[in-house]
Amino acid sequence: MLNLNADSTPTASEAFALAQAGLGKRHISMPLDMSHEEVFLLKKEYPKLQALDGGWLLYKSTGGQGKRKLIMIPPDSDVYTGTLLRAVSQGQGRTPCIFGRINQKVLNSDSVADVQLRELIDQVESATEHSIIGLSDEILNCGYTGNVSIPNKDTIVRAIILHAVLWLQPMLEQLREGLQLYGLLSLMSQYPDICQPLFVSGEDVKVNAEFVMTSILPQLSDTGTTRHQVELEMMNFIQDFLYEAEDHGHVDKDGLHPITPATFLQWITGQGHVPLLPSEKKDFAVVIQFNHDCSADFGPHSVCYPVVTACAKTITLPVRHMRPYEKFKNILTEAFQLGQEFSNV
Template identity: 45%
Template sequence: MWADEIVSCGYTNQIKMDSKESMIRAIVLHSTTRLIPMLQQLRKGMELYGLVNLMAVNPEACHSLFVPGKILKPDADFIMMSCQPHFSEKGTSRERTERKIIHFLQDFLQEIEASGGEKPESLAVQHVLQWITSQSHVPILPDEKRHFKITCKFDHECKERLGDHSICYPVVSAYTCTVTFPVQHLDTYTMFKTIMSAAVRYSGGFHRV
């Protein structure tokens, strides 16, 4: 049904579910390349009336002219309520392990929320949200907020697939708001906290050792 629209965005490979992320990337790139010239033209028009300088001097006063609603920082409850874990078959050992990891995630978020960012280098809940979705605030538009979900997946077979290694980090896809947890490396909350903290802080690249 959406084949013509996807192709019009410059996607040239076969349209199938396995290529979902590639298709999304093509759509985002296409939208961005169209949007930037429009924004540049809008800026030039605003410059004619001195609005650009006014915005630079009074950004808070001009904020409501361009952004509907109020920018809100996320809390632990918001992220947990947005999570949609893809659990294994109910009653299996895999499902129990996956639920334990989701509990670890909740404990991790509540812990950093309670710390309140006491130090400049401290993690905050908005850092976790930005790591997963590329945005650090609660969705602004009501419809966007209503449909906002974070998909949680679980990788049980990294050692079988990758061979002997000591650590894996969770992997995120900001395009699809998805995080995949390496189950075999998250046995305890201490390990979960250590690995998650490193992943959020140094998310420029993920490496297996």
């Protein structure tokens, strides 16, 4: 037994100090059919355990003498039994087990990432004598074995937190081992910024003008026609517009909604980030349509705006109003601002 949380076994001199303090090595016989409660016969050998409250975890060393890495032994649905300890010791000779104490500072409801368990904690904390009974099933599923009642609130919450953390830790450690296998772990600590976008829950990959341009799918008229010529001109305008937006952002009169490649993409597609999942990537395109004859739709008029259909990820440009580039820029910027106000309503 150690006197603190450690990630390795003690060195020879540390072990000597521990032995003098009544901690350190002991040989303890544990029957195979030993229950979780009986595992606490350790308290007989180490009376100092009795004074300590809070959660406990068992660790095993990676074997050999001297300073060795410790690996947590994940409890079986939150309990340690003789069978479990036997199973984790097999294949490695007489693997020493070391009792470690869970760091209490780390363990509060903030360490619970699971939404459902967080909710359960909130429900327990605000529960009444009556409503706590309705939570019994969920509480018992977290490995809590005591009486589900208001006086036990704190113990129940602790059990839920422990359950949430213990359930997660072996998975995280497995993930870590897997990453290590391919050397990705050291790469990640060396280049965190580059590696972060590889993980879905991280920050979104930045949308730049180039990304938007490669996502664009213009519905062009037949080559050789005047319309085709105009459409190519529009495509050049879009490109200029996006690269300008990337450099300094187009801002309107009141400067409320700057246009960047990301907000532009958000406007047309409803999403402002690069698609991350392969299924999203496959179908991701911004469709550009060209309306050459808006007077047929609206009769004689002096101004009209591009039409955005976000669910179809399509923008239709009224080309008659969008040449030369200055006009293109003004109309697109105005339409964007109107779109922002519309979506804010």
